[in-house]
Amino acid sequence: MTQNGHHPRAVDIQNISVYYGSYRAVRDVSIPVEKNKITAFIGPSGCGKSTVLRAINRMNDLVPGARVEGQILYHGRNLYAPDVDPVEVRRRIGMVFQKPNPFPKSIFENVAYGPRLLGVRDKNTLRQIVESSLKQAALWDEVKNDLDKSGLALSGGQQQRLCIARTIAVEPDVILMDEPCSALDPISTQRIEELMQELVSQYTIIIVTHNMQQAMRVSDYTAFYSIRKAGEGKEETRWGELVEFGETQQIFTQPQEAETADYISGRFG
């Protein structure tokens, strides 16, 4: 799994387990995420792929009782070291959510929200940030005359691109995408996928997806997770584990594990 060890890594997930209270939801996941590449997390529902994703920018900290063991290295620093502020982590590692969730504010204010948080007050600077972010998110031409319109007035696909622009506006270097197209129609999905291909030259992208074709189309690396069970009846516990990680080409054509082969050929999941 470390055959790409000499490539620069944006995020290095090392042997992490995620707990909710005493329940260990995800066990011993290690994934080296390469810089300026798209890494896809796939697997059946409940396999822990979203949980791992949310551990990377410490969104799990917001869930009462959630806890991470192991370490996630980012520029050589453990994100879970005691002196790391999760607020800073979330600014450097941005996130796009499953359902487009623009704020009930204007398009301009949606994109300016992040820079304002960081203390940018100057109108001109904000305008420049908004314009360049919307351009990067391939939304500028569609909304440049309607910046005062509510973000909620846009179509689903536009809303999701607005959310991407909003994420870009705080200048992260990693973007996490949690099933960003699951609420979108095929044409909007295609636009987001094209957008990801454009963004990857500047950002490292990790995407969770249910759609194997999507993983195949957009990603350079793929991590396949699955569910493990132990015990019987009331004693039964389930948890997620990483089954296989590798170049997307290899995962989909020559999977090393039988379970991966079963999943990608549609035999379960």
Added chain:
Amino acid sequence: MPHIEEGVFRSKLIDRQNRGTAMRRLYAASFGVAILALVLLVLTIVNEAFGYVALVYKVEPETISDRPLAELTEPELVALLVEKAPGQLPKMVSDALSPMDLQTFARAPLGQSLADKQVPAEHADKAPADIPTGERAAVMGQILSGNLTQEQILELIEAAILQPTVSESWPLFEGLFNRGAIEERLVELFPDEITRPELRFKSWLRLEMLTKPMDSNPLVSGVRTALLGTVYLLIIVVLTAFPVGIAAAIYLEEYADPNKWYNRIIETNIRNLAGVPSIIYGLLGLQLLVRFMGDPATGGLGITSGQAFGIIDGTGRNIITAGLTLALLVLPVVIINAQEAIRAVPPSYRDASYGLGATKWQTIWRTVLPSALPGILTGIILSLSRAVGETAPLVVVGASTFIVQDPGLFTRFTALPIQIYTWTSRPQAGFRELAAAGIIVLLVLLIAINTIAFVLRNQARRRLQV
């Protein structure tokens, strides 16, 4: 063989549809009852606030003029005033035209005390006290006729010379539809035709009510002092209960750990407190704010009675303690509504904000509170309406029933509901009707407050929508 038989299904279907129709009629009937009750309420108030009166004059108009007063010219009216009430004229001028009180007015040059009014040039440098007693009334009359309309002078004559009082009063509908019975009653009361008063239409609701203080004569009594009291109370409630209530709701929803037993107890009890009868809050206010924090003469701390701020004769029965009592009363309602509103903010907004690197406070301030604002304002509308109408706690805290001076923060005070309640319980003719007029003032105030809050809420809501 299907489990549901076709025939049974058919007959049940008709039953089900009929039940739906019956329920719809029931709902329509309930709505009708509610509307009817509202219409009756409005009619009752209107019936009382407008009506007919028999006025008895201390001096009959016929005895001071051989023509009806309404037909007299302005100079004739002024001449009447100068002749019949010479001593009262300086006070009339001072009350009607000068911002000064009577004492200062008497010693100040007319050009100064009536700076922006018409004053005869030859008297401008004289004070009323400097004018010889014999001429003073004539000069004052001149000033009155130069500055007041004929109608206003007629009113002055009524108040100063005729001095009417209400002998009998009848509600509007009785006067309109049962005139005969009223006339008979008048004949019975005043057998002598010469002194029998004529039946007059009277609107108890007058614009001057807003500017006139209370009076023992219902014809001239106003609600100014009570209205001011109510407005001050509302200001205190707005300034204290709302910030504290919203802050408490933020703490409970955003910071308090719901799994801790003490937080659960606090939550439950806030809900219980919202249902506690208001008189209990009155008792709390009396003990805590009036006695414990109030008058040092009865062992208090002298904070709410003003001794700590240099007020000498404060008793603690004032706007401050009453306002804070009302604030305590509405606090649970504000907290609960704000909590519900905060809880209803979609979690996806929080996720988005945190995901961009917002701190908890930034997320609350920039995303949660703006989204919760319409709901919070709904709670504020509810609690302001409640505070405006509360009477019991004010009685317990010690509202006065008769206040002539405008209230200050540490003085005795009254409020509209107290005033209305007092009026309804007075036996003299005219006060019940005055109470109805007071109720209309209270209702208009209430509608005004609700309209403002409603507009604010809709603006906040529109800002959140597409």
